[in-house]
Amino acid sequence: QKEVEQDPGPLSVPEGAIVSLNCTYSNSAFQYFMWYRQYSRKGPELLMYTYSSGNKEDGRFTAQVDKSSKYISLFIRDSQPSDSATYLCASPLISYNTDKLIFGTGTRLQVFP
Amino acid sequence: DTGVSQNPRHKITKRGQNVTFRCDPISEHNRLYWYRQTLGQGPEFLTYFQNEAQLEKSRLLSDRFSAERPKGSFSTLEIQRTEQGDSAMYLCASSFGPNQPQHFGDGTRLSIL
Numbered sequence: 001q002k003e004v005e006q007d008p009g010p011l012s013v014p015e016g017a018i019v020s021l022n023c024t025y026s027n028s029a030f031q032y033f034m035w036y037r038q039y040s041r042k043g044p045e046l047l048m049y050t051y052s053s054g055n056k057e058d059g060r061f062t063a064q065v066d067k068s069s070k071y072i073s074l075f076i077r078d079s080q081p082s083d084s085a086t087y088l089c090a091s092p093l094i095s096y097n098t099d100k101l102i103f104g105t106g107t108r109l110q111v112f113p
Numbered sequence: 114d115t116g117v118s119q120n121p122r123h124k125i126t127k128r129g130q131n132v133t134f135r136c137d138p139i140s141e142h143n144r145l146y147w148y149r150q151t152l153g154q155g156p157e158f159l160t161y162f163q164n165e166a167q168l169e170k171s172r173l174l175s176d177r178f179s180a181e182r183p184k185g186s187f188s189t190l191e192i193q194r195t196e197q198g199d200s201a202m203y204l205c206a207s208s209f210g211p212n213q214p215q216h217f218g219d220g221t222r223l224s225i226l
Contacts, residue, residue, distance in 0.1 A: 103157070105155050
C-alpha cells in the first residue's frame with residue numbers, strides 16, 4: 001500500500017463546476033499536507049499548505065483535512081479551463097535528517113468550456 | 114525572488130553516456146531536494162541537502178548517481194553510464210527551513226536513446 005493514495009483520473013468537468021479532488025494517507029506521522037498543481041512539462045506549483053484538521057480557503061480553492069479518517073480534499077469552485085492540470089497531494093515525512101515529500105500519483109483534471 | 118531554476122530543460126543522450134543537471138534554488142533557501150518523476154506518477158524523493166551537507170539519500174539513488182552542493186548554493190546531479198530506466202523528469206525543490214513549503218523548478222527532462 002502506498003503511503004499516499006490518489007485516484008489518477010482523468011476527471012473531466014464543464015467550466016463553472018465545483019471540483020472535488022481527494023487523497024487518503026496511511027502514515028499517522030503525517031502532520032502537514034500540501035496540494036500542488038502541475039501543468040504539462042512544468043514543475044509542481046504549490047497551491048495550498050495546511051497543518052490542522054479543518055478547512056483552509058484561498059480564493060476559489062479550499063483544502064480540507066480530516067486527520068481522524070486520514071482523508072484530505074481540495075475543492076475548486078467555479079472551475080476554469082485554465083485549471084486543467086494534474087493535482088498532486090503530498091505530505092512531508094519528517095525525520096531527524098529531512099522532511100522529504102511523499103506524493104500521491106496525481107489526479108489529472110480537465111475543465112472543458 | 115526568481116524561483117528555482119533548472120538547466121537544461123531537456124537532455125537527450127545515448128545509453129551509457131554521463132549527464133549532469135544543475136539546480137539554482139531560491140536565494141537564502143538552505144534546503145535543497147532532488148526528486149524524480151516518471152509518467153503518470155508523483156515525484157519520488159532522491160536526495161536532500163541542508164546547506165552543503167547531503168543528509169539523506171534514497172534507495173533510488175544508485176551508485177551511478179551523485180549529487181553535490183559545493184558552496185551551499187547551486188546543486189548538480191550527475192548520472193553516470195545512463196540506462197533506459199533513467200528516463201524521467203528530474204525535479205529540484207528548495208525550502209527556507211524545516212516544515213516550510215518546498216518550491217519546485219520546472220525540471221530537467223531526460224530522454225535516453
